[in-house]
Amino acid sequence: MASATADPIGESSLPIRKRPKLVQWALIAVLGLVVAAGAFSVVNNENFGWPIVFEYFTSPRILSGLVRTLHLTALSMAIGIVLGVILALMHMSRNRFVQSIAWAYIWFFRGTPVFVQLLFWGSISALYPKLILGLPFGGPAWLEMSANDLITPYIAAVLGLGLNEAAYMAEIVRAGIKSVDRGQSEAATALGMPDGLTTRRVVLPQAMRVIIPPTGNQLIGMLKTSSLVAVLAYPELLYSAQLIYAVNYQTIPLLITASLWYLLITSVLSVGQYYLERHFGRSEARSSLEAR
């Protein structure tokens, strides 16, 4: 079979190169052109009002709105996570009654739009003008408050976002708990651990690996969903922007200002999520290290 074009083995050792990715580079070039053209038009279109965008980007009203948005997001998420864990454990309880309470909660809060729930909390005083702590069916009252005093826009916002989030978190936590091998809780039980300790020390820590990534998504979602609170006239980031453009009519620049802040914060959160996932995946990482 010997010929002039034969490729004999072992005569000289040739270096191995990468095959050139011509198609990929061509696509990058085309996409680059499109992006550049788009950017050119965005920058040069005066209707975007870039000077106004940056003028307001660090204005005190936008910044205090941003702080309120972060505060609202953190608090609602905290309520959502704590209540979500409780609901998930209730949903998986052996007690049918406890189970159905969790089921009904999730059914209701997941089945209605969060926007509507926020409106309801905001107008609770129309349903119950007075909130009374006492015995039902007209018994003695120990504490009586006007609903409007107690449920301020802030409280309505936190309740609306937090209680809704709990329903979603419950499902995430439940999926996480289910992902833990049954042998783990069985081994803990066999060692004499009571159920609560087994859940706390053995099951939940291992469920974290499955719970963390979607919770990161929920947090990012919550940051943006919190803008719905504008409807309660609570001056978080979006409503702060709206209040400004209601006066100076610079609607689009101020919406861009708010959007840029949302984009910036979600980017930071994504980075945080990456490190958190790495941290909670560590026993897996160690095992793959060993496998090498």
Place this chain on the structure above:
Amino acid sequence: MREKTTEPLVRIRGVHKSFGSLEVLKGIDLDVDQGEVCVLLGRSGSGKSTLLRCINHLEGLNDGEIHVGGERIGYERRRDHLLPMTSRQAARQRQNIGMVFQRFNLFAHRTVLENVMEAPIYVAKRPRKEVKREALELLERVGLADKPAAYPAMLSGGQQQRVAIARALAMHPALMLFDEPTSALDPELVGEVLTVIQDLARSGMTMIVVTHEISFAREVADTAVFMDGGLVVEKGPPSEILSDPSDPRTRTFLSRVLKETA
């Protein structure tokens, strides 16, 4: 014959257990003395593992009773009936009974040392310093003194099972239950685990072992129990049961198992 001075550590009477319409245990009677090594043999599906899981109340009973150390397991006596214990009461009883599983079930998120220390610290509430010293001794005893900081996923099956044994021993159990401790292991790793169990037997630990290792049963067990169809078919010293079984079902089982291992 050994002289019986005290009453048996484990007493099982008329135990019935069903899963739905499937009756897995159909009336088991069995005594295990203090210090006795009892091996449960039988085909898969004969109810061995279920019986083992009833002894520490991982499974409840449909009928019958189990006593360990003179204490009724899993149920409280009322005047004319029994009530299931609360999960907290059952948990307290399990502290006295160690269990080793076929699939090890080490806590995957904790190191070897943490696995062994977990129950003595958080269940028995003993001081951490003392628990740690003893845990290291236990790891030494199962030949893993060099692996305290390893995570379970980094260990071989044989090493994991030895950690699981140390973890169970850390609670100072009066009784050890082994549920097919070598069935999930590669053949070359079976020996190291059996050696540890054998040492434990020599130290006088009362043990009930579900296994398919006939030679292990012959060497280590005081009593061999052969189960079939949810009943104890035959019981006696392994030399008799394993060499000269009287029941035809035992004979078929033994010839098949011995053929497989040969």
